[in-house]
Amino acid sequence: MKLFPIFADLQGRRVVVVGAGAVAERKILSLLSAGAQVVAGAPEATPGLLQLSREGGITLRLEPFEPGWLEGAWLVVAATDDRDLNRLVAGHANERKLLINVVDDPELSTFQVPSIVDRSPLTIAISSAGSAPVLARRLRERIESLFDHTLGTLADLAARYRPAIRQARPDLRRRREFYDWLLDGPVAAALRARQPETARALLESALQTPQTPAQGSVVLVGAGPGDPGLLTLNALRALNEADIILHDRLVSAEVLELARRDAERIPVGKLPGENHDATQNRIHELMRHHANAGRRVVRLKGGDAFVFGRGGEELEFLKKQGIPYEVVPGITAALACAAYAGIPLTHREHAQSVRLITAHCREDAMVDDWPALAREKQTLAFYMGVGQLETLSSQLIAHGRSKDTPFAIVENGSRANQRVLHGKLDELADAARRHAIKSPSMLLIGEVCALAPELEWFGASVTAGDARAA
Template sequence: MSAAVVTPALFPLFLDLHGRRVLVVGGGEVAARKVLALLDSGAAVAVVAPALAPALAALAKANRLAHIAAAFAPEQLDGSWLAIAATNDNAVNRAVAAAAHARRMFINVVDDAELASAQLPARVQRGPLQVAISSGGASPMLARHLREQLENRLDEALGQLAGLLGELRGRIRMQLADLGQRRAFFERVLAGPAQSLLRRGDAVAARRAVEAELGSRPTPAAGRVALVGAGPGDPGLLTLRALRLLNEADLILHDRLVSAEVLALARRDAQRIDVGKRVGGDHDATQQHIHALLIEHARAGRRVVRLKGGDPFVFGRGGEELEALREAGIDFEVVPGITAATACAAYAGIPLTHRAHAQSLHLLTAQARDGDADHDWRALAKPQQTLVFYMGVQGLARLRDNLLTHGRAASTPVALVENGSRPQQRVVAGTLAQLPELAAAHAVRAPALLVVGEVAALATRLHWFGAAPLGGERQRCPPDALARAA
């Protein structure tokens, strides 16, 4: 089996090539497309090729490019800021790349990402506004597909608005020295009539609308807090409202278990503070510190997002935080998230309330405020019900023993879902009797969710995300279970 090709992370950069020499090696149609884009950016283009395609020949005749009618030689790169190898001869392309690398010059090699040190992205352009899309050379066709989608979605008036704001940039920076003031100004402009006026062709009225916003003195907005559920980790499970608030936030207080992929969707200049609780720490003191931070920053006029894994109201202490905000007179809102029980079970192929196996569903925590939770184990030990335990990795032996002591069958299926919905998700399946030994054997670590009940057996048959479940003894799942439920 061949090793997977690892595409390096690329740093996106827009280059000012106006008046700067760019060498293009190749005289065919592919080279012509690159040359036209370079000329649009104002580059001084030189093309190395024994002969030119008609489009390039016409440009050379019009003195829009310099034609070097020769085979490639390394010294032709001297004085260039960028090089592009666009021939159909791999040996020539490799020679151009080697010479460029030796000169520490960025080189784009068409259709050969491994030789290139620069990639030319698919672009969507609206006046001075450009959106560049790159797959790092892994899939140019995917980048082109996304470009086509954006071409249909981005209004032409955006380019005109970008040009207008560019003209007023000096005044905007002078009159609105504070970054927060400038951000609020741009939000008012984007929500105002300027773009619609430009779409109708009334540039004069659009300019007046923007200048009116620039001259206004809006009342400073009061700070507020949004308690937002981040879900279990997959950023695709965020609600649209959560995504909007992440893009508006001045400050994000996030839990330890909020995934990096979710945080990456937030506004880049938003301040991020990790307030996650650590094992062995003083959780009550940490919680009081969170309350103090929420109140402090909201009173300073900031838009604060309290980002919590899963749903804030399902074992998330969200209620305590709202009580503190209400007592302090801070305005707030709540955006629910997909709780770990439903998300992790779904990604593990476990229907929590499959009607052939479960008549009830219990969401439980293995950790109470003062230690292990004390549940009604006799009631929980009854068959035909699904138990989902949050924060259960540390107390599995005690949990197993309590259920067995009160009558739950040792053969009851269980499933531990570690990092549910994330790329590194693992599912460990077995029986209640095996539970602590299974977790130890597979080194299960938080975040992990435990599902106990007949439905857990379906993980071995209905898994669809990631690898198949790990585990010991195969769980008993009646083959006609699904048919009986139909």
Template sequence: MDAPLFPLFADLNGRAVLVVGGGTVAARKVEALLDAGARPRVGAPRLVPALQALADAGRIDWLRGAFSPRWLDSGIWLVVAATDAAAVNRAVADAADARRLFVNVVDDARLSRFHVPAVVERGPLRIAISTGGAAPMVARHVRRRLETLFDSAWGQLTELIGRRRDGIRAHFTDLAARRRFFDHLLDGPVLDLLRRRRPAEAEAALQQAMADTPPAAAGSVVLVGAGAGNPDQLTLAALRALNQADVILHDRLVGAGVLRLARRDAERIAVGKSARGPSTSQEQIHALMLEHARAGRRVVRLKGGDAFVFGRGGEELQFLRAHGIAYEVIPGITAALACAAHAGIPLTHRDHAQQLRLVTAHCRDSLDTLDWPALAAPRQTLVFYMGVAALARIQARLLEAGLPAATPFALVENGSRSDQRVVSGTLRQLADSALRHDVRSPALLILGDVAALATDLHWFGAAPLPAADDAPSPSLPTPPTTLADAA
């Protein structure tokens, strides 16, 4: 996969931009460049009437004739190839590349070094949407959606804040305080007054907001559940916390897609735990929360799944309370719910399961403390977290406790993510099937009659993979280390 484009807004005011081509497409490009204050030079043997009129009015410079690489040698900042001749467009692109000039070749993403996005304009506020040239119609559709969300008042608000920018910066010298002011401002009456065409009152409300903004708040910590990894399933409260965070302490299994939704300038600190490889102790996590909160920062403790389901959220709140740090909790979709839903498995079903048990199996000691006869009871669903490395032991203990060997299971790897896999079978095939399909963490084990429904009800990703053909005996050895620990 190609690297993503770097988003960039270019200041072309008074700068020369070469447009090669004299047709209607070139005319549209020239119009946009003139709006940006650029000085277009249009190279073509002939011009359509709209371009000819601009040339006659002295608004563009016309380079009459066939394309010549020399056109790029006289102070050009940017190049657009907009002819209907592929060979000419390629020659323009090659000449621009040789001179390290950014070039856009209309309708040819492969030759382009920059792309012109779809734009929503509200005065100085400009929202640009790009697909990297892959699907312009998608960008146009997104633009139409955004047009309905941002009315003209947003442009007026941007202009108002721009006029007051120096005063705001002088009043709020601390960056964190300035952010709090803007949060306070944008939730206040200013935007509504602008919508009602009352600009003087809007400006007075902004001035009042500067006076009313509370003093710098003490630091705080928000425990945020990030869900199973699919960024689409973050709650609105979680998204808001990520956009207000100064520091984000995130677990190993929090996906990159979730972190990309956070404020760009927030400090990100990985504090994941792992049985194999680098790991951060719980005491170190506590110390980091305390250090940053006492420095007045808004800390987001970002956890996979839900902070209160095998996430040590309770321990962290106890620590924060003992040290007088303000906190709040934003729940997330725990892995049992997310993985089961994306595998098409109802965790309860009146024909199959009236009880649900969530079990952690991250170490041998935790397995030894479980009530295995109770886990082997009929008409219930078992969900094992962090159990990939212990599948053989889980299988053996359940069989010893009397759970039938024909009990269905489903292993959901990377549940809710684009690379989700599901392996299904029966308890007697469990560990062998995991080895056969090289199941790795993060993966969740679901046991019970409802697990069989994954075969018929799956809707997300590929169909479940079959279990191993040859079922192992109940007394299985511990799986080799090819199965990664999910801790």
């Protein structure tokens, strides 16, 4: 985040605008709508600003800029077409630790004036940090069409009844549900029909309706491999309804950023070398504790909960405890990593099937079907295989898979730092060591991997024989 978004209360506060042309006039009118006391100055002014000055709407100084204008100011706007003058004003503002906006000059500005969608008291601001104001304007135009103008009236109504809502709905989750009903239900519909008294009566009636105790629940949500754009709409909805989020270690920060700001986030990822069964038991206990306390729990897992994610074990536990649950599937790593590396998992000429295999097993459940895995015309997708590459390649070759079979390791699949290593099966372990491949990585083996160098479209790519090791 390049700029910190902030909504400033300028009611009755002094704002200095250096400049009195057409651009300055637009800025001044916006500042006046926010209740600011505007002092503007320039040797000449537009007819509109001259009229505003005569009416007492602004203080207008028809003279060259003087640093003394800035005394007592809260904000400064430089809106002249003289960059040297704008730079001078910015310098004096910075000396006084005043935030300044220099119109169309992000380099000299310490704050930007965003494009605004005004549904007062609801205000939506869009900023490109000054780098692409046309883009911000285009986005504002789109957003304008999404929000009815009665939203401001609805926000006023909610503000007036806020104490009553808090008293009638002391439970946070129930209060949030009430606000959802307020936004989506008959109250909003009445306001759109310009029936404010009906809307008020509906709200008061709902507040008087007795509420049953909130029941907790758990939603198992697949977070995908990392790219937040791969979340489903149901996953996004669950994240925005969560009270508690129990998330794995590999869930990306970008995905967590989409969750409700006031949801409690608890990391429960399993680390190498620790007792995974003990960690799983802790996850079970956290789900039980928070659900029984009436909270909405999201169990957020990387990839898909039902593909090597112990999702089945967690549902069995919740079922035994009588805790309501839902499941939101996620895009599993094999699908996403292959797609982001340009590798079709099946292909009419190269692979008629695909196998999803975990290389991380219990000691008494190691892979024992090597002859079946070594057959041609299939794609093998190994999860958690970085530590087993020597064994995987040697066993496949020993059981008949050609040493020239192509492989691809997709490291950090779908994320900004994705890297794909290509090569032949007998080079696998050595190439991964030389290029310092680390988890999370997906290993794909099969003839389809030969298509990757031609079809790849995302991230970096290296070959096993490349001397430039990472």
